[in-house]
Amino acid sequence: MKLFYQRAVTLLLLVGCFIVLCGVDACEVSNSIKIIGTWNNGEYELVFNNDGTFQASLTTNGTYTISENEMRLIDNLCGTIEGTYEISINEDTLTFVLVSDLCEDRGSVLPGDYKKGSLILPVP
Numbered sequence: 001m002k003l004f005y006q007r008a009v010t011l012l013l014l015v016g017c018f019i020v021l022c023g024v025d026a027c028e029v030s031n032s033i034k035i036i037g038t039w040n041n042g043e044y045e046l047v048f049n050n051d052g053t054f055q056a057s058l059t060t061n062g063t064y065t066i067s068e069n070e071m072r073l074i075d076n077l078c079g080t081i082e083g084t085y086e087i088s089i090n091e092d093t094l095t096f097v098l099v100s101d102l103c104e105d106r107g108s109v110l111p112g113d114y115k116k117g118s119l120i121l122p123v124p
Contacts (some may be wrong), residue, residue, distance in 0.1 A: 039116055044109065
């Protein structure tokens, strides 16, 4: 019976440590996982795939990498020019903030808030 209580106490200590670590964001789902899916800002749609590729409004595609809250993008619109953006995801809102991007087309369109889900355009 003593062994049972020792194991129970050990298990409770491990669970307690896990809870403490979760409080320090160790259990946060990374932005790399949260970003997978479709996002729109009412005008443009972005689709991020889990293989590091993306499509933008059916005309642009490219690759992306995420390190903590920073995303680096390369796409066919801008050739080999890499853009860097700070990203944050709060529930169903993805926010891009320009850090550096020499591609003016992407840098003028991408920053801002995007909502989770497909862009549904009204039928004319």
